[in-house]
Amino acid sequence: MSTAAVQDARKQAEALDNEDSIAFVRDEFNIPTKAQIASSRLADSHPAALPASEDDSKCIYLCGNSLGVQPKRTVTRLNQYLTTWATQGVQGHFKPLEESPLPTWLDADAKAAELIAPVVGANVSEVAVMQTLTANIHLLMSAFYRPDINGRHKIILENKAFPSDHFAVETQIRHHGLSTEKSMVLIESSSKDNIISTEEVLSVISAHADTTTLLLLPGIQYYTGQLLDIPAITAFAHKHGIFVIWDLAHAVGNVPLYLHDWGVDAAAWCSYKYLNGGPGCIGGLFVHTNNSVVTKEITDEKPEEGYNNRLAGWWGNDKKTRFVMANKFHPVAGAAGFQLSNPSILDITSLSASLEIFQEAGGMEALRSKSLKLTNFLEATLGQMKEEDRAHFRIITPSKPEERGAQLSLMLSDGLLDTVMKELEARGVIVDERKPNVIRVAPAPLYNTFKDCVLFVEAFSAALEVAKQHAL
Amino acid sequence: MSDFASKVKVLRDGQKPEFPSSANTLEYAQSLDAQDELRHLRNEFIIPTRASLKKKALDGIIPGTQTNGTTTSTDADTPCIYFVGNSLGAQPKAVRPYLEAQLETWASIGINGHFSSLSNSPLTPWQDMAADCAAKSAAIVGAADPSEVVIMNTLTVNLHFMMASFYRPTDKRHKIILEWRPFPSDWYAFQSQIEWHGLDPEKSMVEMQPDENLYLSTEKILATIDEHAEDAALLLLPGIQYYTGQLFDIPRITKYAQERGIVVGWDLAHCAGNVELQLHDWNVDFAVWCTYKYLNGGPGSMAGAFVHERHGKVDMSSGKPVFKPRLSGWYGADKSVRFNMDKEFQPTPGAQGFQVSNPSAIDLTSLAAALSVFNKTSMKDLRSKALVLTAYTEHLLDEIVRRQPEGEEPAFKIITPRDPLQRGTQLSLLLRDGLMDTVAAALEENGVVCDKRKPNVIRVAPVPMYCRFEDVWKFMQIFEAAVRG
Numbered sequence: 006m007s008t009a010a011v012q013d014a015r016k017q018a019e020a021l022d023n024e025d026s027i028a029f030v031r032d033e034f035n036i037p038t039k040a041q042i043a044s045s046r047l048a049d050s051h052p053a054a055l056p057a058s059e060d061d062s063k064c065i066y067l068c069g070n071s072l073g074v075q076p077k078r079t080v081t082r083l084n085q086y087l088t089t090w091a092t093q094g095v096q097g098h099f100k101p102l103e104e105s106p107l108p109t110w111l112d113a114d115a116k117a118a119e120l121i122a123p124v125v126g127a128n129v130s131e132v133a134v135m136q137t138l139t140a141n142i143h144l145l146m147s148a149f150y151r152p153d154i155n156g157r158h159k160i161i162l163e164n165k166a167f168p169s170d171h172f173a174v175e176t177q178i179r180h181h182g183l184s185t186e187k188s189m190v191l192i193e194s195s196s197k198d199n200i201i202s203t204e205e206v207l208s209v210i211s212a213h214a215d216t217t218t219l220l221l222l223p224g225i226q227y228y229t230g231q232l233l234d235i236p237a238i239t240a241f242a243h244k245h246g247i248f249v250i251w252d253l254a255h256a257v258g259n260v261p262l263y264l265h266d267w268g269v270d271a272a273a274w275c276s277y278k279y280l281n282g283g284p285g286c287i288g289g290l291f292v293h294t295n296n297s298v299v300t301k302e303i304t305d306e307k308p309e310e311g312y313n314n315r316l317a318g319w320w321g322n323d324k325k326t327r328f329v330m331a332n333k334f335h336p337v338a339g340a341a342g343f344q345l346s347n348p349s350i351l352d353i354t355s356l357s358a359s360l361e362i363f364q365e366a367g368g369m370e371a372l373r374s375k376s377l378k379l380t381n382f383l384e385a386t387l388g389q390m391k392e393e394d395r396a397h398f399r400i401i402t403p404s405k406p407e408e409r410g411a412q413l414s415l416m417l418s419d420g421l422l423d424t425v426m427k428e429l430e431a432r433g434v435i436v437d438e439r440k441p442n443v444i445r446v447a448p449a450p451l452y453n454t455f456k457d458c459v460l461f462v463e464a465f466s467a468a469l470e471v472a473k474q475h476a477l
Numbered sequence: 478m479s480d481f482a483s484k485v486k487v488l489r490d491g492q493k494p495e496f497p498s499s500a501n502t503l504e505y506a507q508s509l510d511a512q513d514e515l516r517h518l519r520n521e522f523i524i525p526t527r528a529s530l531k532k533k534a535l536d537g538i539i540p541g542t543q544t545n546g547t548t549t550s551t552d553a554d555t556p557c558i559y560f561v562g563n564s565l566g567a568q569p570k571a572v573r574p575y576l577e578a579q580l581e582t583w584a585s586i587g588i589n590g591h592f593s594s595l596s597n598s599p600l601t602p603w604q605d606m607a608a609d610c611a612a613k614s615a616a617i618v619g620a621a622d623p624s625e626v627v628i629m630n631t632l633t634v635n636l637h638f639m640m641a642s643f644y645r646p647t648d649k650r651h652k653i654i655l656e657w658r659p660f661p662s663d664w665y666a667f668q669s670q671i672e673w674h675g676l677d678p679e680k681s682m683v684e685m686q687p688d689e690n691l692y693l694s695t696e697k698i699l700a701t702i703d704e705h706a707e708d709a710a711l712l713l714l715p716g717i718q719y720y721t722g723q724l725f726d727i728p729r730i731t732k733y734a735q736e737r738g739i740v741v742g743w744d745l746a747h748c749a750g751n752v753e754l755q756l757h758d759w760n761v762d763f764a765v766w767c768t769y770k771y772l773n774g775g776p777g778s779m780a781g782a783f784v785h786e787r788h789g790k791v792d793m794s795s796g797k798p799v800f801k802p803r804l805s806g807w808y809g810a811d812k813s814v815r816f817n818m819d820k821e822f823q824p825t826p827g828a829q830g831f832q833v834s835n836p837s838a839i840d841l842t843s844l845a846a847a848l849s850v851f852n853k854t855s856m857k858d859l860r861s862k863a864l865v866l867t868a869y870t871e872h873l874l875d876e877i878v879r880r881q882p883e884g885e886e887p888a889f890k891i892i893t894p895r896d897p898l899q900r901g902t903q904l905s906l907l908l909r910d911g912l913m914d915t916v917a918a919a920l921e922e923n924g925v926v927c928d929k930r931k932p933n934v935i936r937v938a939p940v941p942m943y944c945r946f947e948d949v950w951k952f953m954q955i956f957e958a959a960v961r962g
Contacts, residue, residue: 037587041585041586042586042587044586044595045593045596046597047578047582047595047596047597048581050581051577051581051584052581052585053584064587066587072587072588072590072591074587075583079580083839084573087568087573088535088539089535090568091523091525091539091540092525092526092529092538092540094525094557094565094567095565096525096530097565098565102532103534104534104535105535110777136631136834137630137836137837138834139807139833140634142806143638143833144634144637147637147673168807168810168818169806169807169808169833172805172806172807172809172822173833175805175822176804176805176822177804179802180641180802180804283838284590284591284835284838285603285835285837285838285840286837287840288834309672314672314673316637316669316673317666317669318636318637318665319633319660319661319665321665322661334668334669345637345666346631346634346780347631347777349631349777349779350776351775351776351777351778351839351840355839435587435589437588440816
């Protein structure tokens with residue numbers, strides 16, 4: 006970047022940061038400093054115990070699409086959880102403590118559902134905080150993928166799905182004694198960057214409509230950062246009698262979702278990306294009210310015909326009858342009926358702590374408003390780079406803001422990736438790489454700044470210079 | 478040989494040890510504690526105090542940290558009698574520092590925590606934590622090798638994933654053999670698995686009924702296996718029945734069923750960390766367990782599963798991986814290829830190839846801390862102490878009934894088998910009608926925590942890791958007063 010361009014960008018960033026009405030939320034997070042991120046030794050105390058570091062010493066953490074930054078209050082809440090367990094023992098399940106922000110353990114899942122519902126645009130009864138993403142996809146498919154080889158048996162998904170989704174689909178197909186050759190349909194993108202147009206999706210649906218029972222797509226594609234048209238695709242699939250499951254790993258906490266209003270059938274997500282729950286934190290699922298009704302009482306004849314059968318466990322059983330220990334599963338209506346086990350309270354506490362911040366920041370619309378500006382600014386600043394640098398990368402994420410979330414994926418020229426990553430890290434910039442040639446840069450609205458974007462571009466320019474030299 | 482050691486020997490022979498007439502004294506109880514070579518393990522735990530149990534609000538006070546080590550009689554300093562480790566284990570002291578280290582790691586190095594660990598940390602990098610906990614669990618369940626163990630998900634989900642691989646009904650063989658009162662979650666799992674295959678639970682479940690003492694004999698189990706030798710696909714029992722505390726003859730039942738072509742799985746929720754297990758040598762096909770009971774991982778902590786080595790092989794000889802079918806996800810893929818993002822699934826050999834998702838590093842932190850305490854002892858030593866503790870408990874309980882006035886209906890009946898080798902730590906007491914509320918109130922008033930199974934059963938579990946003979950004696954004074962009114 007030219008010096009003039011740099012100064013200009015920095016000035017713009019400063020102005021944008023000053024105008025940012027949710028800038029205060031950054032203080033809720035423990036953003037690693039450059040020294041910490043480079044450290045190979047556990048310090049004597051947690052950063053929270055040390056005097057607050059200057060913002061300048063913070064690293065430029067643009068990797069929240071892979072692992073979100075730790076909220077400060079997570080430390081407090083987990084300590085409170087440990088104290089509760091230590092002092093109450095088993096009573097923690099049912100005995101509330103005054104002035105404790107923590108629910109009883111029996112209520113922890115319900116409270117977490119209340120916190121996540123607005124983030125995904127669902128009624129509280131339509132969400133459950135449970136398990137992990139791929140396990141949830143399997144559990145949803147066990148309920149909603151009931152193929153008939155003589156009728157509807159196909160599952161449609163994208164050709165470059167995150168491998169876990171691919172493995173889940175193929176093993177579910179095989180469970181039913183079917184073959185992927187006949188029952189798995191992959192949507193190929195005609196674009197060299199694997200951007201899937203809505204038209205492409207709809208045309209594949211049309212081509213296989215009568216024999217398809219399920220469509221599984223990512224809300225945001227992990228590699229390109231493309232945001233798919235969830236309502237349009239869902240509606241079209243429904244017109245053709247197809248059930249739609251959305252993998253929202255990269256969408257939840259990133260873009261506003263209105264799963265209920267969009268008529269989404271079901272969805273699943275993980276909580277360690279934009280939800281900042283911690284590495285591998287407990288995930289979640291959504292089941293539309295329409296798909297989780299329970300129309301019979303346990304005392305009725307053939308009560309199992311009153312609900313969608315699913316792989317079940319005691320935690321999905323109607324609470325009213327849960328401790329009756331009767332030998333018949335009868336789910337509670339709603340997503341909660343898809344739970345199986347009592348959840349990890351430690352994990353749910355970590356997630357719930359983070360979700361409090363979403364509320365305080367004003368919800369997903371407020372975050373999206375900043376995110377649009379952030380990512381647009383990042384893109385524009387990348388556009389200010391010297392032409393000889395810009396020749397070595399391309400943004401493969403769609404340029405229309407409504408077709409993307411926070412993340413931009415940059416496809417580098419061959420042979421540059423390793424050096425670029427090394428040089429970025431040496432400058433305290435943390436992004437994510439997808440070999441052989443892509444880096445993913447995700448300014449998260451909760452804790453990143455416009456200044457972060459400028460600093461990224463400066464570092465990226467310098468890194469490219471070094472990488473080009475090495476490649477010669 | 479000490480009194481304690483000779484009692485262990487007698488118990489391991491399946492016999493009842495003798496207790497002196499002074500058994501029901503504090504001095505005697507303390508004498509057994511003095512001989513207990515594991516008594517130092519209690520210091521590894523935070524036991525709630527009588528005051529802390531009554532706490533109405535968080536006040537930052539951790540039990541056991543306010544005293545200077547002398548015993549006083551104030552509620553704040555008196556540990557409660559925590560006999561409910563069969564439901565939720567006490568908190569190991571190691572959990573807090575481990576969790577602090579993890580929070581600091583996440584805050585300091587962010588995403589790099591997946592691949593790096595900090596040099597003076599008790600933790601491994603996140604991507605290795607599950608395998609590390611599996612390794613720490615191997616000896617506890619008697620795996621030949623850590624590769625037979627996987628730490629993932631929750632118990633019921635593991636049961637489902639295991640059944641997806643091991644319950645493959647055909648027209649001929651489709652039945653599941655189970656016991657009369659499985660933990661409801663297991664029942665719902667069987668019911669929904671059968672239904673998932675398009676079969677009818679009414680036709681595909683074989684329930685074995687106990688006798689009038691709620692005891693399910695091995696003979697009855699073997700006879701049922703014989704009866705269904707041709708149409709049973711799976712036998713799945715709890716190693717220890719949650720309600721009665723009966724410990725089943727895992728090796729014998731496993732062998733008998735497998736010889737007749739039946740796959741055998743075990744729900745070890747109440748066994749792991751409680752009794753000695755040799756899952757590999759017993760040739761068990763698969764097993765599942767939770768870790769928040771005797772393993773002390775914390776409420777809802779991550780579960781475990783065992784897959785026998787012979788089922789975990791990945792054969793690459795044809796160029797394409799050949800392995801036992803399962804519901805898959807990326808995290809079951811071999812570490813060497815996992816991030817290649819290939820569409821060809823090549824699992825890690827062994828149990829860890831059954832993972833689907835990257836696990837919670839936070840959750841694993843708590844479990845890793847809890848398992849570090851098991852590292853300081855052995856299941857053999859824990860079981861030896863537990864045998865004596867439970868025998869002492871049983872002895873004092875029997876004496877309570879003996880002391881009741883002639884002709885009075887016994888205040889309670891022990892519904893757990895009397896054979897020490899057919900039970901774990903827990904004793905289940907069926908109270909006489911009408912006693913439950915009085916007993917529950919008395920226990921609560923006096924800082925005793927047990928588990929209640931309404932309407933009439935209490936479960937008493939003096940776990941060897943952190944309970945003392947002194948606790949058992951004190952319990953009896955309170956319990957006898959309660960039942961005698």
